[in-house]
Amino acid sequence: MARATWTIAATASSPSDRAATPGGEWDSLGIPIEWNATDAEFACDRTVDELVAEQALRAPEGLAVAGGGRTLRYAELNSRANQLARHLCELGVGPEVLVGVCMERSPEMVVGLLGILRAGGAYVPLDPDHPAQRLASMVEDSAAPVLLTQSSLLDRIGDAGGAVTVCLDTQWPRIAAHPDEPTPARAGPENLAYVIYTSGSTGAPKGVMIEHRGLLNLVTWHRRTYAVGPEDRATHLAAIGFDATVWELWPYLTAGASIWIPEKEVRRSPRRLWAWLREWGITVSFLPTPVAEEVLADGEPPGPALRLLLTGGDRLRRRPAAGHGLRLVNHYGPTEYTVVATAAPVAPGQEGDDVSAPPIGRPIANTRTYVVDERLEPVPVGMAGELCIAGVGLARGYLNRHELTADRFVADPFSGAPGARLYRTGDRVRYRADGNLEFLGRLDDQVKIRGHRVECGEVEAALATHPRVRQAVVVAREDGAGERRLVAYIVAEGRPPPDGELRAHLRRILPEVMVPSLITVLDALPLAPNGKIDRAALPAAGHRAGATAAPAPPRTPVEEVLIAVFEEALAVDRVGIDDDFFALGGHSLLATRATSRIRDRLGVEVPVSALFAAPTVRGLAPAVAAAAQDRAVPVVPPAPSDREGPLPLSFSQERMWFLQSMAPASPVYSIPLAHRLRGRLDVHALERALGGVVERHEALRTRFPTRDGVPVQEVVASQPVRLEVVDLGGLPLDRREAEARRLAAEEARRPFDLERGPLQRALLLRLDAQDHVLVWVVHHIVLDLWSLTLVEEEIGRRYADLVEGRSTDLAAPAMQYTDVAVWQRRALSGDVLEGQLAYWRDRLTGATDHLDLPIDRPRPAEPTDRGATLEFRVGAELTGALRALSRAHGGTLFMTLLAAFSALLSRYSGSSDITVGAPASSSCSSGCARWCSVRRRTRRCPSSGW
Secondary structure (H helix, E strand, O other): OHHHHHHHHHHHHOOOOOOOOOOOOEOOOOOEHHHHOOOOOOOOOOOHHHHHHHHHHHOOOOEEEEEOOEEEEHHHHHHHHHHHHHHHHHOOOOOOOEEEEEOOOOHHHHHHHHHHHHOOOEEEEOOOOOOHHHHHHHHHHHOOOEEEEOHHHHHHHOOHHHOEEEEOOOOHHHHHOOOOOOOOOOOOOOOEEEEEEEOOOOOOOEEEEEEHHHHHHHHHHHHHHHOOOOOOEEEOOOOOOOOHHHHHHHHHHOOOOEEEEOOHHHHOOHHHHHHHHHHOOOOEEEEEHHHHHHHHHHOOOOOOOOOEEEEEOOOOOOOOEOOOOOOEEEEEOOHHHOOOOEEEEEOOEOOOOOOOOOOOEEEOOOEEEEEEOOOOOEOOOOOOEEEEEEEOOOOOEEOOOHHHHHHHEEEOOOOOOOOOEEEEEEEEEEEOOOOOEEEEEEHHHEEEEOOEEEEHHHHHHHHHOOOOEEEEEEEEEEOOOOOEEEEEEEEEOOOOOOHHHHHHHHHOOOOHHHOOOEEEEOOOOOEOOOOOEOHHHOOOOOOEOOOOOOOOOOOOHHHHHHHHHHHHHHOOOOOOOOOOOOOOOOOHHHHHHHHHHHHHHHOOOOOHHHHHHOOOHHHHHHHHHHHHHOOOOOOOOOOOOOOOOOEOOOHHHHHHHHHHHHOOOOOOOEEEEEEEEEOOOOHHHHHHHHHHHHHHOHHHHEEOOEEOOEEOEEEOOOOOOOOEEEEOOOOOHHHHHHHHHHHHHHHHHOOOOOOOOOOEEEEEEEEEOOEEEEEEEEEOOOOOHHHHHHHHHHHHHHHHHHHOOOOOOOOOOOOOHHHHHHHHHHHOOHHHHHHHHHHHHHHHOOOOOOOOOOOOOOOOOOOOOOOOOOOOOOOHHHHHHHHHHHHHOOOOHHHHHHHHHHHHHHHHHOOOEEEEEEEEEOOOOHHHOOOOOOOEEEEEEEEEOO
16 A cells, blocks of 8 residues: 555656656555665764864864964864863863854854863854844853853843853963863763754744764764865855854864855855855855855856855755756755755756756655654655654754743654654655655745635745746735735846736646735845845835836826725735736735725725726726716715614625524534644633634624514623633543544534524644644624634734733724624615615526436435535646636636536536526625624526527
8 A cells, every 4th residue: 555655646746757666665654664764873972073183183284264364274273172172161161061152254263163062062153143132032041151252242242141251362362371282071972062043933042952963973974975075175154053054164174174264245145155166166065045046047157176065944946057067965954953854966957947846855864754744644655744853963952942842852653762752843845756855845834815725835936937037935914904915026037027927827837816916026035144035024015026117197086096996905006007906916805805995985886897807997997987977876885883772684694594593403504613733732822812802803792682583683792712621632542533523523513592692612622732623613694704714813813922921902893793784784775675686586587496407316305405525636737728718708717617517517407597606705895804794695696508
């Protein structure tokens, strides 16, 4: 079965790969054993500082470090490190003692790091370019008793948290008074080598503790794999606070190679850096992924000396050009696994090649990788899952963060070794057919757009396939109405592609919901000090791709209003009268919002279909003007009601109330949700978050009693939320999942009492301390799927704020759904209502209540409401053709699929008049977008003439 699964999944995921089942043995994970067969010998009883000392004895006159106009030979580097080590020992430094290092890139910095290791201590790198507040928080968290720095940086570190400050420039004469003989070995392989801080999800940096054994494994693998020797010239480019510095220094200093440090101005320019590598005869260099992609895009050949270019830190999408003569290796590794966990040589390619993005490779020596689902169970080859890493390079954990350590470093269920652990990276990957891992993005890069989960990395990859896009980043932003949208930032290859061309390209690859609402052109993507793309520094979305010509200006007052409506609905600027609403990122929900704004501004009803038929301001303006002339119904926008007396139901609510009252025990109008919650959960905070949402939205506190036989809305003043918790931890592990599913289904089937309420309830199923399922069931009469997305976002925001001690700043909605129900009853009454009813009676005349479809058994006397869902995948080629057909006829994909469905029904039934009911959103006005409501109606979609 494992081989069959491998063959099918691998062929589907990598159709260009040779789909031959590999020979050899298979492990219990369903992957070839050789993929994790990485055992390799290394001097596990040694430390890197010992190896540097041995190298200094072998070649004392060899060049060790050069930079800033200064050089250090191995004998001098070793001598200075010994003197510093003795000074640090006098200050109490030894095994497990942390020493901060806040220094610029320089030979003195290398002396400082080596001296700390020689004293038996562990260094804590502090990037001097970081804000002073962040530096202070790291110094305080580490509680380092000693801090190495230079006099020019004393203002940056302040009082250093009370640590003894040692300036290696001004205080060196005192340090040099110590003997330069080596100190006795003080640290062992199980002791800390360094603690490096990385960003935390709560905003507070977290210190990752790395031991000597992991560092030596990295050094040994690197030297063997890349044949590092004394003749090599390597670079030190990374900031000291980026763990790539570890990788840039120790493999080379233990092998007798030389380290070269360029000036800041050179490091900041990829073009100048590339020239500098050639000028100084660099043989091996690490460049962060964005920098590597820049030099690859420029196409300049490497110098004759550069035999190896290493990259990593972000997703690589470029390959060296064919004939470029460059050996490029892509690497992956979280800080929690001693810099590098996997590696893969990158094959060259050329523009137009249909090749996938370079993989991140296979595990390095003494490292194991697993691709698992949310239950920590392995997934088949070719399927996406979370990457977990185990092996010698695994960090000890997070400094002073025991709960976080327990959450991310968990027991290794795939190892038989006692106490074996693995690290859950939070990265989405999959195995390719050849055993290489493909990086797909962060699990938390998934965002919810209009109710759909979207992987930003997938959109970035699609953008990168356009020949005039050099780099791309996609993020989710909230517009002025609080709606989350995708915004893309691109760096163009030459002249930026026109916006419409880029969108058409994306629509051939992606579903409509994944096409960014706005595409902004940048000269360069902002980079963080560690060389990765700094998403937090991306500017506010503004300039559209390819928008070079001035937009055509409005000619009439109506066109002026429509331009303002387009700009507000789409959250873009500089819209012209000939710009296409949908080419600018519009979709059906935004079209609904735009027509609501037109109603508010101009007092006319414009159907959404009019915007689809004429998606430009120039084309829509005549329809708006005609609607104004023919207007028979005065449009009154909704407003808060006085709330005196019984409150009526909206028409949608009344319909659901009637149908539910006919079958009170039916769960057909219940909306069940189940969310898997991994990690440590604050149950009290979750209960308070749910309660806050219910308190803010009246619809969730509403019940529907009858007065004189007529249903009315009654808002309960206060309705505390009680989160029922069911602990399944007492069950055997293999029964918990099934029991959780059974209880969730049972909760979903339990009917609501519309008259008494409440019409929402929550249940928390506890499988273990790190695994919960939240089941939330709500009746459709108080909430629709549009509002459900808003509620889910608000629950998540409130929970995060409560856990992190922040207040949730959410203003009370200007209107509640009861206000809209009152407005709807007043606006649609008397002659207006009769006119609407007459219209629909006419439209529905002759419509049958059922189709004569071929059936295998008689129809029941009463509908059973039983149904099922059959899921299947429509291929990319067919999907692209359907979208192209839709655009060619001025429609949407939904319209095309509905036409196909109607044609199928016509063929089966032999009828040429087909009526299909489809749910449609009906936002009443632009002010109704951010509160809970029922804005769903079923619209008749007639089809005839098939």
